[in-house]
Amino acid sequence: MADTREHTLPGTKGALLVHEWPHTRPRYLALLVHGYGEHAGRYQEVAGVLGAHGAAVYAPDHVGHGGSAGERVVVEDFEDVVSDVHAVADLARAAHPGLPLVLVGHSMGGLISARYAQRHGAELTALVLSGPVIGAWELPGRLLALEEIPDTPISPAALSRDPAVGAAYAADPLVWHGPMKRPTLEAFARTLRTVAEGGDVGGLPVLWLHGDDDRLVPLPGSRVGVERLTGGAGGDLTERIYPGARHEVFLETNRAQVFADVTAFLDRVLPR
Template identity: 80%
Template sequence: MTEAREHVLTGTRGRLTARAWPAGRPTYVALLVHGYGEHIGRYDEVASVLTEHGAAVYGVDHAGHGRSDGERVLIEDFEDVVTDVHTVAERARAAHPGLPVVMIGHSMGGLIASRYAQRHPGGLTALVLSGPVVGDWELPRRLLALDEIPDTPISPASLSRDPAVGAAYAADPLVWHGPMKRPTLEAFVRTLETVAKGGDVGRLPLLWVHGDDDRLVPLPGSRVGVERLSGGDLTERIYPGARHEVFNETNRAEVFADVTRFLDRVLPR
């Protein structure tokens, strides 16, 4: 597995910890955008697949996540998080001038990546969304209707059919295991609306991967958002029985193969 290097960057809300997984002679740059409550260190296997495919891979712990500064899981404005991801993208572009850039966003990272593509048209060569929080996601509205947010952490069993994935998640000290926070839920609602109204991404090739047993971000709600976001070059792969983290699922080899085949099609030869 490729050894990652850590970098400290200045973000909109303080220090950010970023990771770079180098490739010997990369042919493209891949930017990984992680989900809610987790951190970029959980993407070592994804990064290894991509570096073997020819990518120089970069990712960052969002503010309030992982090793980055900020109150845990507090995101008051996702536009700031998109700006932080752009800071990492610019660093990657400076290190690899002229290479095409693809972005891979999971769950909340799919929302961030979608907004990034809207804010930076022409900046990406391809976009991959995994179980993305786009479209009609009812959880924030349901929780905000309550007087008090329940202290109910994400169930590790909802992530993957592989019990080792849930066990590692539950034991990970960099993962948030507490309740969601009201300002973050409010920011989710605003940004879902912003992305819905932000227009499509034109001819940007888009790959959507999703488990059909995803109970955290149900597939039908995401479909609404993905189809609205796509400008026409949409590839979808729905995996029967798979849960929320398809990159950590029991059929992840199939998922990785679908991602690399997609990139082979859309990247410049």
């Protein structure tokens, strides 16, 4: 797979940095949507797997994250972030017209991707949700009830059983290591309601990946949202729950199995 390229787009709230992992003859497009406080550069391994599988891969740093503009980790409206992701999809489609588009969203990126599928689902061939913030996620309400948001950053140990993952996260200068901010928490709460009320995604194939020891986005709360999004028994939902795995299943000790599950799902749903 070729080296990463970078693009700058005029996002809804300022300059948007977009990472591209090119492919000389792709058979589909994969759009990676990263989580809270991190950046798309952490998805190099995922991009490599998808590239070897035939994808040209694109991934923005969201507003307030990574190399994009904005106050750090402030997202005032996730509808704007969905619009930014859609602009990246347009960039990818302009470079590779007619190819199927797969959306892969992790954590906060799962919330963004779920809302994207509600707004633009007809443009997607498949949706992959990893530890998605969707359904009954109690953290925003709990923190918003406090007069002051506590300075309790994400514990690196909650990400993966692989200690090297936590160490790299803690040392990454592009990762936010401070407290959550009230406007972002308010946007989370608002968008969780919007997605809950926004209807299902019809027959769009959805793959849901989750660790059963995810303490950041507990599995039972996500299940409520995933089942609602996919329309229950009438939808096309594939779920893979990994015993003992924590929040970042793409960086877990069993990630070879996770990647195999992703590519097997895509082999089923992509046009031959």
